[in-house]
Amino acid sequence: MSPTQPRRAAVLGGNRIPFARSNSAYAQASNQDMLTATLDGLVARFGLQGRQVGEVVAGAVLKHARDFNLTRESVLGSRLSAATPAYDVQQACGTGLEATVLVANKIALGQIESGIAGGVDTTSDAPLAVGDDLRRALIALNNAKTLGQRLKALGRIRPGSLVPEIPRNAEPRTGLAMGEHQAITAREWGIGREEQDELTVRSHRNLAAAYERGFLDDLVTPYLGLTRDQNLRPDTTVEKLARLKPVFGTDDPAATMTAGNSTPLSDGASAVLLSSDEWAAEHGLPVLAHLVDAQTAAVDYVHGGEGLLMAPAYAVPVLLARNGLTLQDFDFYEIHEAFASTVLATLKAWEDPAFCKERLGLDAPLGPIDRSKLNVNGSSLAAGHPFAATGGRIVASLAKQLHEAGPGRRGLISVCAAGGQGVVAILES
Amino acid sequence: MAATVLDAAPDLGALYARAALTAWGRGGDLPATRPARTGVAVDRPHLAAYARVCRLPLADVLPATYPHVLAFPLQMALMADRAFPLALPGLVHVRNTVEVLAPFGADAPLDLEVWAERLAAHRSGATVDLCASVSAGGAEVWRSRSTYLARGARAPEGAPASDVEVPVGDLPRAVATWRVPADAGRRYARVSGDVNPIHLGRLPARAFGFPRAIAHGTWTAARVLGALAGRLPDAFVYDVAFRRPLLLPSTVRLATSPAGGGWDVAVRDVRGGEHLAGTVRPR
Numbered sequence: 001m002s003p004t005q006p007r008r009a010a011v012l013g014g015n016r017i018p019f020a021r022s023n024s025a026y027a028q029a030s031n032q033d034m035l036t037a038t039l040d041g042l043v044a045r046f047g048l049q050g051r052q053v054g055e056v057v058a059g060a061v062l063k064h065a066r067d068f069n070l071t072r073e074s075v076l077g078s079r080l081s082a083a084t085p086a087y088d089v090q091q092a093c094g095t096g097l098e099a100t101v102l103v104a105n106k107i108a109l110g111q112i113e114s115g116i117a118g119g120v121d122t123t124s125d126a127p128l129a130v131g132d133d134l135r136r137a138l139i140a141l142n143n144a145k146t147l148g149q150r151l152k153a154l155g156r157i158r159p160g161s162l163v164p165e166i167p168r169n170a171e172p173r174t175g176l177a178m179g180e181h182q183a184i185t186a187r188e189w190g191i192g193r194e195e196q197d198e199l200t201v202r203s204h205r206n207l208a209a210a211y212e213r214g215f216l217d218d219l220v221t222p223y224l225g226l227t228r229d230q231n232l233r234p235d236t237t238v239e240k241l242a243r244l245k246p247v248f249g250t251d252d253p254a255a256t257m258t259a260g261n262s263t264p265l266s267d268g269a270s271a272v273l274l275s276s277d278e279w280a281a282e283h284g285l286p287v288l289a290h291l292v293d294a295q296t297a298a299v300d301y302v303h304g305g306e307g308l309l310m311a312p313a314y315a316v317p318v319l320l321a322r323n324g325l326t327l328q329d330f331d332f333y334e335i336h337e338a339f340a341s342t343v344l345a346t347l348k349a350w351e352d353p354a355f356c357k358e359r360l361g362l363d364a365p366l367g368p369i370d371r372s373k374l375n376v377n378g379s380s381l382a383a384g385h386p387f388a389a390t391g392g393r394i395v396a397s398l399a400k401q402l403h404e405a406g407p408g409r410r411g412l413i414s415v416c417a418a419g420g421q422g423v424v425a426i427l428e429s
Numbered sequence: 430m431a432a433t434v435l436d437a438a439p440d441l442g443a444l445y446a447r448a449a450l451t452a453w454g455r456g457g458d459l460p461a462t463r464p465a466r467t468g469v470a471v472d473r474p475h476l477a478a479y480a481r482v483c484r485l486p487l488a489d490v491l492p493a494t495y496p497h498v499l500a501f502p503l504q505m506a507l508m509a510d511r512a513f514p515l516a517l518p519g520l521v522h523v524r525n526t527v528e529v530l531a532p533f534g535a536d537a538p539l540d541l542e543v544w545a546e547r548l549a550a551h552r553s554g555a556t557v558d559l560c561a562s563v564s565a566g567g568a569e570v571w572r573s574r575s576t577y578l579a580r581g582a583r584a585p586e587g588a589p590a591s592d593v594e595v596p597v598g599d600l601p602r603a604v605a606t607w608r609v610p611a612d613a614g615r616r617y618a619r620v621s622g623d624v625n626p627i628h629l630g631r632l633p634a635r636a637f638g639f640p641r642a643i644a645h646g647t648w649t650a651a652r653v654l655g656a657l658a659g660r661l662p663d664a665f666v667y668d669v670a671f672r673r674p675l676l677l678p679s680t681v682r683l684a685t686s687p688a689g690g691g692w693d694v695a696v697r698d699v700r701g702g703e704h705l706a707g708t709v710r711p712r
Binding site: 028029030032033036037040076077078079080082222223224225 | 473474477478481486487488489535536658659660
């Protein structure tokens with residue numbers, strides 16, 4: 001191909017390990033262990049032993065400083081050829097989908113013929129940092145040349161500064177946990193407790209059904225004794241969820257967000273194999289779907305009065321307009337369930353004439369979607385959400401779902417991310 | 430002779446004490462007992478701790494060197510027993526051969542059986558092979574042969590000659606430098622149960638004639654496999670000779686070279702003195 005004519009990158013399949021709850025089955029596994037195991041599972045599934053792919057792109061949100069080259073190190077420990085280049089990306093919960101877009105774009109431009117996109121996260125083997133006071137004192141100690149300088153540096157260390165800094169799931173600029181931010185959005189949009197619990201039950205039932213019908217057999221490889229996502233509760237009901245106490249936004253007596261309708265901290269990894277159509281044909285691998293287009297957006301959740309997780313609501317209309325599509329032109333919707341209320345607030349925003357006019361600058365609202373097409377194989381509320389691994393889970397599962405439905409089917413992916421960002425994409429079979 | 434099935438792994442500290450107290454006046458033939466355990470479940474936290482100490486990836490396929498730490502207590506029970514002809518204190522591990530017949534995971538319960546064979550004549554004493562066989566679901570998946578040298582001991586009349594050399598090709602290129610810390614022996618002792626005093630500290634090591642504590646040969650061998658992660662055949666033979674003791678702490682270099690569909694490997698000190706030389710070959 002000539003470098004001036006972009007082509008659509010094909011999604012050939014994926015692999016992930018079952019997602020584990022924090023400090024449980026994968027408590028002893030590092031990000032590198034999980035990403036390597038996931039890559040090796042993908043290698044085994046697609047016969048890539050000793051083969052070179054164009055590029056491997058992945059990342060982790062919670063990452064040790066020593067893991068600066070996490071993806072390349074994982075490639076070196078995997079069965080892929082050591083001549084496979086790799087790099088890390090990080091866009092919070094959007095990491096996995098952004099990695100997919102980056103690989104797909106290089107394929108589209110003819111810069112690579114094949115590539116793997118992925119992500120991994122552990123909230124169990126999390127990086128602890130020494131507090132800033134201790135860190136500065138230790139650097140001063142290291143640079144000290146005289147005994148006096150050393151003693152002075154040591155003198156700066158107080159018992160209190162020995163407490164390590166534990167990474168928190170909170171926004172640095174607001175100090176609010178993501179759940180607290182979302183509680184504000186849920187309240188603004190009047191998202192009720194019952195509809196959140198209903199969405200949660202559907203997520204669990206859909207994922208359980210997907211496991212039952214063998215849909216995940218070629219998407220998931222067991223790891224460390226786990227064969228299914230640990231958070232999955234196939235028998236959960238709205239009644240059971242109704243008993244849970246709210247955990248976010250509890251200053252409001254009508255708080256709605258519980259541990260049930262919010263995703264738990266989780267550990268896991270995922271990877272997706274993409275290529276050009278030619279590469280897929282050469283290797284005898286069926287194409288599940290193509291990545292049509294993607295879009296990111298960001299909102300000012302600090303001073304601008306927009307919700308932290310509302311950026312996908314802005315990204316989607318841009319993507320639709322560029323591709324001449326309406327929100328209803330899709331067979332499947334994959335809206336990442338950071339919280340049940342995130343999905344519901346996003347859908348409500350798209351139906352709201354005032355929001356669509358004033359915030360999105362549209363003449364008419366995007367309108368409602370057919371809810372039966374939403375997260376048909378379950379999403380993060382059931383599977384769990386190891387931040388950077390979620391994008392790969394969604395891309396592989398949607399591509400397979402589209403392929404099963406037949407040619408010409410279209411799916412929309414929407415992932416919200418910390419920092420007020422969103423990544424959205426269109427896949428088509 | 431039939432296997433003697435034990436309910437649990439024997440306590441290694443107690444075995445060392447017993448072996449030390451009964452070290453004198455040993456001799457005669459190798460015992461025919463075959464200590465065994467059945468249905469041994471791999472303890473995943475233990476596997477994770479082992480992987481961390483040996484710098485191995487934490488995966489679902491067991492590292493080729495891991496079954497040794499399951500079989501070793503049984504081999505110790507055999508060697509500590511009064512009927513064993515060589516005194517345990519001072520035995521030096523000089524060669525280790527591991528065969529992975531098929532990759533096997535941490536899920537299947539394992540059956541272990543160990544025995545001693547080949548009491549052989551060595552130029553500076555006698556050697557004995559402690560063997561182990563591991564089965565999963567009734568099929569043998571792993572076996573090993575650990576050769577120990579007893580300096581100054583004498584093999585019986587007509588004993589075969591020891592076979593402790595592992596020929597490796599030229600390995601001109603060091604691929605990695607490892608700084609092995611002073612506590613490497615104590616850390617590996619915690620996950621392997623091999624609390625032989627020569628690995629634990631300077632003072633106990635001196636009592637056995639070493640200037641400092643020395644690393645476990647099986648740790649060095651495991652770490653070499655860790656460096657080859659992703660580049661090993663599914664089924665293979667890993668054969669290593671332990672040459673010079675690796676004194677702790679040390680800076681050592683790993684040399685590797687593709688050979689025979691697998692690898693030739695060596696771990697050397699910075700002046701080129703060889704601690705370990707070995708081969709990995711598909712089987």
